[in-house]
Amino acid sequence: MKKIIALLGILTLTVSCKTASTATSDLTLKNAFKNKFYIGTAMSLPQIYEKDVKSVEIIKNQFSSIIAENCMKSMFLQPEEGKFFFDDADKFVAFGEKNKMFIIGHTLIWHSQLPKWFFVDKDGKDVSAEVLKQRMKNHITTVVSRYKGRVKGWDVVNEAIMEDGTYRKSKFYEILGEEFIPLAFQYAQEADPNAELYYNDYNEWHPGKVKTVSKMVQTLKSRGIRIDGVGMQTHVGLDTPSIAEYEKAILDYAANGVKVNVTEMEISALPSPWGTSANVSDKVEYEAKMNPYTAGLPENVKAEWENRYLDFFRLFIKHQDKIRRVTLWGTTDAQSWKNDFPVKGRTDYPLLFDRNNQAKPVVEKIIQLTKEK
Template sequence: MNVSRFIFSSLVVVVSSCAAYAQKGMKETVGQYCLIGSSLNQRQSDGHDAAATAIVRTHFNTAVAENCMKSESLQPEEGKFDFSAADRFVEYCEKNDLKPIGHCLVWHSQAPRWFFKGKDGKEVTREELINRIKTHIHTVVSRYKGRIHGWDVVNEAIEDNGSFRKSKFYNIIGEEFIDIAFQEAHEADPNVELYYNDYSMSNKGKRDATCRLVKHLKEKGIRIDGVGMQSHNGLDYPNIDEYEKSLEAFAACGVNVMITELDFNVLPNPRGFGGAAVEQNYDYQKKYNPYTKGLPKDKAKELNDRIFDFFKLYYRHRDKITRINLWGISDANSWLNGWPVRGRTNYPLLFDRDYKAKPVVKDIIKLYKK
């Protein structure tokens, strides 16, 4: 027996095995149980971010449109739709074997101003607003019929205390606007999945109200497939036990649970900050931006452990969770660099500013490889 040749062959096998392991991504491990993906900004879905695409192809099997499918982008003027960026998002997903998620059809925060004004310049009537909702949803959902995996139909309609948000949709139409939106989306594409999506879902008031909403829709025979738990988390919030209670409660309502908009803020919060309402804005102060040159080792470990604690929770409930979506690919382009305080340096995602995987990615892959 040629000992040298045997040793060499063995080394080749070991090196090849290590290389194969290194190339395995989250979509091959986490993806055994649920969809795993990220939001894409327009530059990424237009194909101008090669580093992001490399991560997408290795780790993700789904993607959600960050902004290009919101109503202010799709219909900036009444009756004048602009699908150019949204079309490119869907095409990008198809090219890269991603199940596209449409976000979102009805949301108070990024609706065009004209949506709530009548032709006389005054507040739109109830009937007119209902017609506008129906027209918008029918036009958008029909265009992508058979190409979109699921839609966030209504976004952020419930307050943390469980009351309905007093948005223009609610004030003019009443809570029935939610029924109308889900019904219209289903009629436009009977096979597409339909979701309700909201933040601060660990709060008992919002948890209970969301469950009531799901039960209400089901009792009326209106399709709803899942609840999206926006998970804009921090190092010390939300309480993970309360978060788990909400996950279990939504699953008990007979819908799928999705972890949406997942990220982890590591920076100190201004006083009075809470939730994820985009209208929150605070003046820049140096004390709110302490890590401009990178995270200290102890803080990086704390972040890694916090992220992994949530993924261990997701693994335990893998029979209930059908999708995990990060809100962004790289720290460099996370919205948390500019919200709720502009000009900060944040570290909330699984890939750093150089698009390199953080240690927790390997931990997640190993966890789901069990």
């Protein structure tokens, strides 16, 4: 009899341990958002090559989608005309496939982080419209075709519209005018008819930008050119934009018959020297007042930062029918580009996992939001 009781005790203990283990494994972002939208992160090279072992484990356990932080930008993929370098991108895509993730390619056409040869001839003068079209087509076709059926969505054009709704005066625009955007989407669609195609930009809640991007979407659709989503880069701080401004933009974009991607998300708790810009070329000199929290966030700032994340995720859940994915721009605070932007040497805390690869308390609170009615 004693043996039976002892065996029952062991059995009960085993079952309870398994239950506890299962409960713990369910408390992940990717499981919480499984039936709502993809939850993703950007991957750096140490993560792509699985050298940053601890953050790689976070990515595998917590996220259902990945995007390459840098290695699929044109300056890395085609540093010299006709000479492509795919090693890093191949490794990135293989990682996503192995871990059954929704893989995003970033980015095909962007005025920044672009090889110097792209716009000029052998004499250093601007190329003709026809030459630029051919270079765009060759780059897009080569890259998208290589990953046809594997990369599920592409940021086709990145950051082409200014906050007031005018077109950025990039070389793409100066040589080809507004037409460079339809051309880019057309080339991408031809290279992989089944991949999702997105326009991606920052400060995308500004009314002027919303209006022009919406018009762009309508123009593409009217010409039979596919566009599946608008990416709202969410490099935000504690104050701007308001949740109401952001929500209005989601609704406006969705009204054009496309999904919204929340892309490049992080929330900085640090002061911004010049407002809301996320333009990587806008840098400012170091000032101590711009780096106030070198030893960690004060409790009141931490609470404000946490509430800001929860407000955004409540909004995403509210509009889950309009949202395709939410992607964090990095996994841990140690990885974040915000540590050195816009001021070199800053210490920031903008992501969901800390410098010790631990989930911050806000992660569990975000997961709990998905269970509320």
